[in-house]
Amino acid sequence: MSGELRVIPLRGLPELDEGDDLGALLVESAKNAAGLETGDIVVVAQKAVSKVEGRVRHLDQIEPSDRARELAGDDDARRIEVILQESRRIVRMRPPTLIIAETRHGYVCASAGVDQSNAKGPSTLILLPLDSDASARLLRSRIRELSGVDVGVIVSDSFGRPFRRGTTDVALGVAGLSPLLDLEGRRDSTGYELHATEIAVADEIAGAAELVMGKTEGIPAAVVRGVDVPGDGSGQDLLMPSERDLFR
Amino acid sequence: MSGELRVIPLRGLPELDEGDDLGALLVESAKNAAGLETGDIVVVAQKAVSKVEGRVRHLDQIEPSDRARELAGDDDARRIEVILQESRRIVRMRPPTLIIAETRHGYVCASAGVDQSNAKGPSTLILLPLDSDASARLLRSRIRELSGVDVGVIVSDSFGRPFRRGTTDVALGVAGLSPLLDLEGRRDSTGYELHATEIAVADEIAGAAELVMGKTEGIPAAVVRGVDVPGDGSGQDLLMPSERDLFR
Numbered sequence: 001m002s003g004e005l006r007v008i009p010l011r012g013l014p015e016l017d018e019g020d021d022l023g024a025l026l027v028e029s030a031k032n033a034a035g036l037e038t039g040d041i042v043v044v045a046q047k048a049v050s051k052v053e054g055r056v057r058h059l060d061q062i063e064p065s066d067r068a069r070e071l072a073g074d075d076d077a078r079r080i081e082v083i084l085q086e087s088r089r090i091v092r093m094r095p096p097t098l099i100i101a102e103t104r105h106g107y108v109c110a111s112a113g114v115d116q117s118n119a120k121g122p123s124t125l126i127l128l129p130l131d132s133d134a135s136a137r138l139l140r141s142r143i144r145e146l147s148g149v150d151v152g153v154i155v156s157d158s159f160g161r162p163f164r165r166g167t168t169d170v171a172l173g174v175a176g177l178s179p180l181l182d183l184e185g186r187r188d189s190t191g192y193e194l195h196a197t198e199i200a201v202a203d204e205i206a207g208a209a210e211l212v213m214g215k216t217e218g219i220p221a222a223v224v225r226g227v228d229v230p231g232d233g234s235g236q237d238l239l240m241p242s243e244r245d246l247f248r
Numbered sequence: 249m250s251g252e253l254r255v256i257p258l259r260g261l262p263e264l265d266e267g268d269d270l271g272a273l274l275v276e277s278a279k280n281a282a283g284l285e286t287g288d289i290v291v292v293a294q295k296a297v298s299k300v301e302g303r304v305r306h307l308d309q310i311e312p313s314d315r316a317r318e319l320a321g322d323d324d325a326r327r328i329e330v331i332l333q334e335s336r337r338i339v340r341m342r343p344p345t346l347i348i349a350e351t352r353h354g355y356v357c358a359s360a361g362v363d364q365s366n367a368k369g370p371s372t373l374i375l376l377p378l379d380s381d382a383s384a385r386l387l388r389s390r391i392r393e394l395s396g397v398d399v400g401v402i403v404s405d406s407f408g409r410p411f412r413r414g415t416t417d418v419a420l421g422v423a424g425l426s427p428l429l430d431l432e433g434r435r436d437s438t439g440y441e442l443h444a445t446e447i448a449v450a451d452e453i454a455g456a457a458e459l460v461m462g463k464t465e466g467i468p469a470a471v472v473r474g475v476d477v478p479g480d481g482s483g484q485d486l487l488m489p490s491e492r493d494l495f496r
Contacts, residue, residue: 003257003460004254004255004256004257004282004460005254005255005456005459005460006252006253006254006255007252007253007254007255007456007474008252009251009252034252092494092495094494098494100494107411108410108411158445158447161409161410161411162356162409162410162488162493162494162495162496163355163356163409163487163488163493163495163496164418164448164451164486164487164488165428165446165448165485165486165487165488166427166428166429166446166447166448166449166451166486167445167446167447167448168416168447168448168451168452168455169452170412179414180413180414181414197406197415198413198414198415199406199414199415199416199458200412200413200414200415200416201414201459203412203414203416203455204416204417204455204456204458204459205459207416207451207452207455207456208253208255208452208455208456208459210447210452211253211449211452211453211456211475212251212252212253212474226255226460227459237413238412238413238414239411239412239413240410240411240412240413245410245411246340246342246346246348246410247340247410247411247495248410248411
């Protein structure tokens with residue numbers, strides 16, 4: 001983990017639709033960039049994955065529940081309804097529009113990951129994938145099938161966080177890499193043993209990819225080359241168990 | 249922000265002491281790597297900055313207060329005393345040893361940023377810089393003086409966060425770049441206007457740098473090349489004001 005790192009944007013992907021072969025589109029795009037090499041990590045924005053998986057809802061087909069209407073106030077109760085459907089529980093609320101929820105997958109994020117931007121017009125909502133780890137594994141195996149190359153895959157999304165302003169991209173789904181680097185028991189350069197230090201490398205890799213992806217420019221993926229995180233874990237490994245979490 | 253990004257480790261720095269010319273050491277190290285170019289961002293680990301600034305305390309010179317003794321339980325009350333001195337307030341505690349504090353600078357982090365690892369033996373504590381933004385500005389101006397090149401500087405540290413396991417590196421001090429990229433009012437590729445989206449690019453850059461720095465290998469800095477974040481802000485810009493924070 002001490003060489004140079006490169007983060008290469010994958011351009012030229014079309015507007016995505018349900019059923020599109022995202023793995024093939026990524027392999028094609030990589031050919032026009034720096035190709036793919038064993039050990040590369042392909043980071044794909046959650047929205048791209050959700051679109052090809054059909055995780056899209058149209059507002060005009062949603063009937064809000066009483067609870068959604070009550071919470072919505074002047075906001076669109078149909079959007080609140082979808083957020084509630086995606087949520088295991090509400091963690092914090094600030095009326096009228098901020099809902100921080102624990103999603104059914106266990107992520108804690110604004111609006112349970114339900115997003116209106118980048119959708120096909122404002123009447124459409126994009127939900128998180130049903131299982132981002134499965135999505136990552138599927139992309140990984142499709143990329144291997146088409147290119148013969150073993151890459152890691154991260155499905156990423158922009159999350160806010162307590163205490164600090166702005167979003168950073170984090171890893172929702174992970175395949176073919178260790179999302180956490182455990183330093184426990186290693187010694188630092190002065191011989192002092194580090195205690196219980198885990199680095200969330202998958203989140204840092206997702207954040208690095210965001211820097212070249214850009215929200216508004218239609219670059220939904222990037223290749224990160226030069227990170228050495230062998231092993232295999234899942235995005236679920238990054239979730240703090242409720243009982244250890246002091247902020248839930 | 250759509251070209252390729254490179255993250256280049258800066259190696260060969262000596263063990264640091266109070267008064268060392270860190271700017272000169274970074275410029276020297278960069279000469280042996282990929283040099284420095286206008287627009288590069290130099291990310292420096294907080295510990296390196298704290299050491300040259302003398303932000304080091306020796307445990308045997310600390311007299312713990314009654315409160316520190318009470319909170320410490322079986323832990324070293326002198327360490328707890330230093331944490332209390334660095335804190336504006338305690339945000340969460342889990343006995344015996346986990347204290348999440350708001351530091352006097354406004355960061356929310358474990359042990360108020362007081363760290364025992366990488367110190368000169370286990371009887372030494374390293375504190376956060378008194379003013380990481382001032383540290384970043386000073387390094388930036390020293391680097392410009394020695395190399396003639398205008399770089400951005402980030403002083404970074406590894407912070408845990410609620411809800412998710414592992415630490416990610418974040419920006420404590422910032423000079424010569426915009427730490428937040430504001431997407432408000434921009435339109436995405438489908439013409440839908442993004443609302444109130446800010447990306448904490450300085451934190452993502454700090455995290456990208458961590459991937460090549462490595463806690464245990466004596467690489468306290470990295471150059472990030474290819475991020476376009478013009479402007480000038482401070483690390484304080486990244487702090488969520490208490491009154492807007494739902495988790496304090």
